[in-house]
Amino acid sequence: MTRPDPSISDLVADRRPGHSLPAGLYTRADVFDADMEIFFRNHWIAVGLECDVPEPGDAYVLDIGKSSLILLRDDEGEIRVLHNVCRHRGARVLNAGNSIVSKLVCPYHQWTYELSGELMHAPHMGQGFDKSCRSLKPVKFVSVGGLVYACLSDNPPEDIDRLIETMEPRLAPYDIRNAKVAYQCDVIENGNWKLTIENNRECYHCLGNHPELCLSFIDLDFGYDPAALSQADRERADAHEARFAEVTMAWEAAGYPSAAVLPRVEGDTNFRTQRLLMNGAGESQSPDTRAACKKLLGTMTDKMLGDVHLWGHNTWNHFMADHAVIATVIPLGPDRTLVRTKWLVHKDAVEGVDYDVQHLTSVWVATTDQDAELVERSHAGVSDPAYEPGPYSEFAETELESFAGWYVRQMRVNGY
Template sequence: MSSEISIETLLTRRKKGYSLEAPFYTSEEIFKLDMEIIFGRHWLHVGVEPDVPEPGDVMVVDIGKTSVIVMRDDDMELRAYHNVCRHRGARIILKEKTSVGNLVCSYHQWTYGQDGELLFAEHMGNDFDRKCRNLKKVHIRSVGGLIFICLAEEAPDDIDRMAAAIEPYILPHDLKNCKVAKTVDLIEKGNWKLTMENNRECYHCVGNHPELTIPLFEYGFGFAPDGTNPKRMEHAAKYEALVQSCHLGWEAAGFPSREVERLTDVTGFRTERLPLDGAGEAHTKDTRSASQKLLGSITERKLGALSFWTQPNSWNHFMSDHIVTFSVFPLGPDRNLLRTRWLVHKDAVEGVDYDLNRLTEVWEATNQQDADLVEISHNGAISPAYEPGPYSPYTEPLVEKFTDWYVSRMSEHLLGKQAAVGVAAE
């Protein structure tokens, strides 16, 4: 970032309805602030309860320079700690996933209980107070089986509001009684915000996502009424009628479906269940269920797809037979990791109830296609010719809402709450 332009100036002069200025995507200084303010002070989606299904199961999550232990204790409660021994700072858990009794640092065998208390530290003398050397806790919360953590000393309390609104939508899919069929990590060569912006629109879908668009209605991912012919307007009207009809039927059957959008909250989120084309069952090439064993107590395959987005780093899709979750972790100004999980019923048997390739092929292809788009976007942002461009009011309003959320959160921490309100209003 040029030393002549401060981030405060960039935030203040941000033009609503337009993409961000280049330094927000390219600057090492702004990236460090992103990690401190966005990823250091907000609730982050990092996994699912089936990542740690049994007592003693452990998962390690890396967020920038911070490593976090997520574990299931003997009482089946979720706990999270900084993955740093309180002796001389060595990492305690070295594998991404493992199972333990206690947490033991391999360096000098300092041993911690599942509650984080230091139980054993040899050769420290009679005056050593173990109580002062317990593991440092990290805030952790499950929302319907989705695991969120917050690295701040005080976590935003509006996650309770999100949970109250969202859990009625996702609990019927019984994520806690699923299993992870596959996890794929994909390194995208672009700024994390470009990944999130790309996800928040489907303007690009036609022509870039031949697999994903098979089960999607065109009118469900952005429709511009200007310049269209009467036939397309008629199709759009029929789609809106279909959505209303499906919502009424699904909700009568106990599946909340109507849009809930609170993307401007500190813990911003959005959800809605929408119909799928074809057989209407799943994000698969033939639009039919990928697993024969439906989730929870669901008996109706044609439930469309429930989308659930959270600020700043996730999106998720819930169907009658499987769930796909996505979380983004920045690695640098020009790199980020996209972690995708596919979940099926815990009793579903691979090769019997589901074919793994068929389950994953649509989103594996789509993720790579999106990664390619993020890369060309980032390569454009580093060009001297780059300047912020206008968002489509028809197909990119949710990109604007993500960008506006990001600018508001950065502004509040750097400029103060009143200034942030002024920036958001401009």
Template sequence: MLDVTNTPLKALLRRRKKGHSLEAPFYTSPEIFAADMDIIFGHHWIFVGVDPDIPEPGDAMTFDIGKASIIVTRDDDGELRAFHNVCRHRGARLVLDYKTTVGNLVCRYHSWTYGLDGRLLHADHMGEDFNAACHGLKPVHVRSLEGLIFVCLSDDPPKDFDVMAEKMAPYLAPHDLKNAKVAFEKDIIEPGNWKLTMENNRECYHCAGNHPELTVPLFAYGFGFAPEQLDEHEREEADAYARLITSSHREWESCGFPSQMMEHLDDMVTGFRTERLPLAGDGESHTADTKAACTKLLGKINDPRHGALHFWTQPNSWHHFMSDHAVVFSVLPLDAEHSLLRTKWLVHKDAVEGVDYDLANLVGVWEATNDQDSELVGYCQEGARSPAYEPGPYSPHTEMLVDKFCNWYVGRMESHLAGRGED
């Protein structure tokens, strides 16, 4: 077993063996966690919510990325704005609620008042020499990609977000999230390092034995398989699934739904992956009976059988878009061994609960799956603490995308450390 107790981070990164999981300190060390928050979550585009979280001028949403509390607002012109949630007077938090509606942003401590554009509008008793223009809220970069909200804490955010946005906009546009609403959201505190949560998401090797609800609308051969281990019947099934993907992509694209796989998980700073895949059974949605959960479809979609579009972004999100609803996921690290998984279910903004959809049916598959995954992540975290733990090999057939997540993570960490001249 490798002794990593006093090994510098740069050396740990350098000796990472591709095709294998990371060494234990990457999942357990508070020092490496601090580096993750600085380098990964402090310098990359982080998915934090959706436009329907703050649909109207004056709406605001807050969240924490490590020690940073952030406010995202919609200003009077309907534009998104983001700021550090810190009063410029003596540092009090401005907005204390997760979601709220405001006229201006008023600090309850001494009533310093800021506009939705971050300008300081009012500050009593500060003297004649006080320059309000120098004390506006500190801005944070914010972008909406067809209704998905990303922020970047760096002063110099990765510019290739524009590349991702250009490529992804046609895939996302038919689902029209800006004209959807959040039907339900749920937070889970997962008992594991954020990277374990992301690794778990990037494969379905574990799905057949752990996710009875999720596997109902999914085809088994979509999980990955070892061709050399298939018998004749299984090979015919795998070939039939490949033909189904080809024919489905052709049909969907003829209807204006881009579907082909695009994968840039470890060759871009703003890594992402997407593909539209067919669903099993009635083929309509991620539900227990594979039928649409909401009768009012998203956007201007008029056919529920357009499969499920998945969209992943590095470092912290994955999403599923069906014809009738969407499910979006964000992972926000809390400490070295705990992470916040925030899930939101979206339906058409005019859909009525109890009329157009049953909430339990809408959320059932992913609510169960999240609970199951949280337990699995906890098992991995417990194992990483063991003195017997050492990096294990990934399956080349079913875990190649986990490897790409780790490749991206190691590459981004090494790039930043090299740029700073750190060991």
């Protein structure tokens, strides 16, 4: 006799601290639907950048589950985020991706909206029709140093202020609001979105899988077992920790916030940030670890200010003096996830003069492709009847325990 599947609440209750999640939390369609409602409708999510829409009339449409959002810059130069749903009979106003518009015109019946979202023209609706109550619906959003976060709920988490207060001063010297997108790459990973995030939140796998990235990453920053080190490696680790502490103090004293800010398992808006040293020449995540763009971002003048990491539950980011790498994670199904990566440079940087696109992007293009293969392997494994949750490394996978603990708490808070 076939046994009934456990409920979502049972799966959540079965999660053992210090271990990966039960299989059903990665693979089941009902769990995916719950994830989309809880984590992608009721939480703040990364949706784009102010520099996606640098000029009035620029629009960028992002589809998230059943929702579609228009990020645009209006006639006054202000950022707006609107629901991409015509107030007539619901047709999509704009297609996904980038466009340039003077007005927002629904292609179905030509209802026409100002860039503010206000309905200005609705043909053949009669003299008594009231346009004032048919504006496009606005989406709640915040800009964090030029990174746009939106919440589809009418009651978004209030602790977004912690992210804003932490990241505005860290990002100010990079002036991401006035950067430009030099390149964009979309990769579909054949795995659950949580596996994508888990893979990004640990570098236990990096040495064996990311040779390009490891030229600039320092392995000791991502956890190690002290008891397993030789005397020489122990001395190397001690020297690195002392140097890292000294450099972090110097960065802070120079006005560059750098110390780690950790996620709060009990909070709603989940993020982590820290400024880390880079290996090799120490300037950038490029094939030679030197700056890949001659024109530095914002007001930056020092190429040796490390890499500011910022992780969230649907994003990861790297900010270096010469360029930034911005990744956005959009679930497409229980076993399919879009990873959209953008490389930012100074708005006045000239391709072929200040930077070469292949040189600028090759490290993270390779890394993202490698991660896609790892996530596909992981999803195939958790879908196997032989899978059972395995233990996290207490040295190299502490961020996975933090993420899993936050995920489980959020599921319970929302009735699971």
